[in-house]
Amino acid sequence: MSKCGRKKYIKTNLRQMTMEIDSQQDGSIPDSVAESESAHMQMQTGQNSIPTLAQVATIAETDESAESESVIDFHKRREILSRRPSYRKILNELSSDVPGVPKIEEEKSEEEGTSPNIAAMAVPTSIYQTSTGQYTTTGDMPTYQIRAPTTALPQGVVMAASPGSLHSPQQLAEEATRKRELRLMKNREAAKECRRRKKEYVKCLESRVAVLEVQNKKLIEELETLKDIYSPKTD
DNA sequence: CACTTCTTGCGTCATAATTG
């Protein structure tokens, strides 16, 4: 497909997804989507990204009354989607919820990501450094500790003269341009960092799921054992 | 093998959240 064709495809696809979501008044994900890998696409494009805690609550709330509700209009949907999750907060909450919570790692394990070998994450303590924080893993749950941000500007950033020394319109325009470029560059970095955190957050959730599944399995087995012991056999 | 579809990551914008 040519690039143009590809763009057309993506746009069509996005429109379709948006329409799908519009029709999903109860906020649930269609099985066909939820079960397919393409759910990733929707996460990426944001139209059906991971619900934030607030969203989950909202969805749960609306779920009950939603059946009779009519279409969620664009602004409402937008409003819901725009509620911020703050991975930092959530991760902190997760780690404080569960005492002795393990901590997640960074890039290194990202390579492992191709095969979601979750079990491999439940390994004795290890510590990883990232550009903004430190992770340790102790087997159960990953935890992420953010260290004080070091607003390290990328190399090559030149700080301009103070605005007070600017006079001509041309200088002002240059100053504006410089400020904009600086802002874009900072935001670029912030976006990268944000995506990295998001990936780790998702990994954290995945490993939590893995741990809980194991726990669940054990409990079920235990229950069966106890049943065998305490229920008299009626031959 | 050409074409299509999916996945992933990036840059930017708007705006919520945080900080001083």
Added chain:
DNA sequence: CAATTATGACGCAAGAAGTG
């Protein structure tokens, strides 16, 4: 409360995977 930072949304591109 203004300034700064964090993050959802969006559009785009490149590469991988699937298909006829």
